Amino acid sequence: MSELREGVEATIVAWLADKDERSGAVVLRDASGLRELTVRGGRGEELLRLPRETLLRIRGLYDGGRLTVKDYEVLLRPAEEPPVRYTRLSDDLRELVKHSPWYLRSAYWSSVIKLQHYMLWYAREFLYARGFVELLPPMVSVASDPGLRGAKKLRTTLYGEEYELTSSVIMYKQATAAVYERVFFVARNIREEPVENAETGRHLVEFTQLDVEWALASLDDVIRLAERLLRYVSRKLLDEHQDLVLSLNRDFAEFEPPFPRVSYDEALEVARRLGYDEKWGRELSQQAETALAEYYGSPVWVVRFPAESRGFYYLPDPSDPKYNLDFNLILPKGYGEVIDGGTREYRHSELARRIRLLGEPLEKYSWFLDLVRRGGVPPSSGWGLGVERLTRYVAGTRHIALATIFPKLPGLVGTP
Structure with a gap:
């Protein structure tokens, strides 16, 4: 019109x-x-x-x-x-999800998705300009990411053999970094999240990650890359689409890196001082993450998590192998973790050892371990950025369901 x-x-x-x-x-x-x-x-x-x-x-x-x-x-x-009047968004989250094909037509929800379109456009623009090659992500694998932190994988049968629906492209990123050195996927993932996670505002069963991997890069290299990408995307959004951004979230401002970095142990100490009884060796609770980001007043990097709390694909810190060379970026105002990444383990003996510690059979990861043993996986670092989580933060939506089309929420079945 x-x-x-x-x-x-x-x-x-x-x-x-x-x-x-x-x-x-x-x-x-x-x-x-x-x-x-x-x-x-x-x-x-x-x-x-x-x-x-x-x-x-x-x-x-x-x-x-x-x-x-x-x-x-x-x-x-x-x-x-239509069964609903979509010009007014329902306050009932389950109603929104059940009738998402209709409510998506609302002025608010459709604007959030248009914002996401521009975010991905500028993220791709940034990565292309720095020599990264975009690859198409696989949908099924004989073995996907084991480090799901309470979520379950979904499985299917393909020609009589069991496969897993993709919950992470981590091993594919490492394998393709040997070919192109700098790669990224806009990868759709699916995980059966615990039912109670529907109430967090942060969790979807089906979600999208901007997955980046960079051969021979250090932890510092990929942290700086992520910070520069966030600054670039936020600046472009405000330069080119300020009316759209501010119509959704008048408080949004350009990211201003570098962000504070704290070790896992330091984060635990701050959280305890703020009244959160966090146990060493576990992921920080969402409440502690929120308090930590508010304490620093900006996004904050938490680095060097205990090796026992994470997946097998992180490289241990040479100065103290009890910890990984890894990180999370925590957003303020309760929006939580938006980036997860680190430096990758590429040594066959260490990968095999850590897979056994997780109680997983080596045969399950045979394609990847064989690639590693034969020199097919280089040293690399990378990260995954939650597209819907970043969308939610920029747009200021009350729940992550409004940061995607046709959302799948934990425990809610029968939705489009």
């Missing part, structure tokens, strides 16, 4: 999103968004009697929020009206 001009006759194609016969107002929707108009004229009154979600071609004169309808054509008339 961007073609509407004051005092000029125009033809528009739009859906009848909502209507109010008492006031004579209609809400029309097209790819540019929703617009409320008061319709006038005999033909305009006829629009008020059409079912919601009728697709129309309308010829009329626009004048200060009023549309004098000269003529219209019904392009598609629904057999039934």
Whole structure:
């Protein structure tokens, strides 16, 4: 409806999103968004009697929020009206998820997804300019990431053999870094999260990661890369789409790295001082993460986690192998971890040892271990950035369900 001009006759194609016969107002929707108009004229009154979600071609004169309808054509008339009025978002999260194909058409949710589109555009732009090659992620694997922190993998059968649906592309990143040196995937992942995680506002069953790997890079190299990417994306969003960003979240400001870095042990000490009884060797609780980021007043890196609390693919710190060369980036205001990464283990004997410690059979990872044994996996570092989590932070959404299309929430089945 961007073609509407004051005092000029125009033809528009739009859906009848909502209507109010008492006031004579209609809400029309097209790819540019929703617009409320008061319709006038005999033909305009006829629009008020059409079912919601009728697709129309309308010829009329626009004048200060009023549309004098000269003529219209019904392009598609629904057999039934939508089950919800999506022009107003429901406060009920389960209702939103159940009817996500409809609520996605709302001004708010559709704007969040448009923001995400620009975020990915600028992230790709940043990585392409630095020589990174984008690869297409696999959907199934004989073995995916074992370090799921309470979540379960989903499995399927392929030609009589059991495969796992992708929960992480970590091993594929390491393998392809041997070919292209700098790689990234925009990878869809699926994990069966604990049911209680539906209430955190942070967890989806099906989610997206911007997964980056850089051969021969150090931990510092990839941390700086992540900081520069966040600064670049936030600056571009505010330079090119400030109205969109601030219409969603007036408090959003450009990222200003470098961010504080604290070791896992230091983070634990701060959390305990703030009243959180965190146990050594475990991931920080979400409450402690929130308090930590608020304490520093910005995103904060937590580095060098205990090796026993993480996956087998991190390189131990040479100065103290009890810890990994790894990190998380924690966002403030309760938005939580947004980046997870580190320097990768590439030595066959150490990988085999750590896989055994996890109680996993070596045969399960035979394709990867064979690649490592034969020199097919280089030293590398990398990270995964949660696309929906970053979207949620930038847009300021109340729940991560509003940062994706067709969200799958822990414990909620039967949704689109």
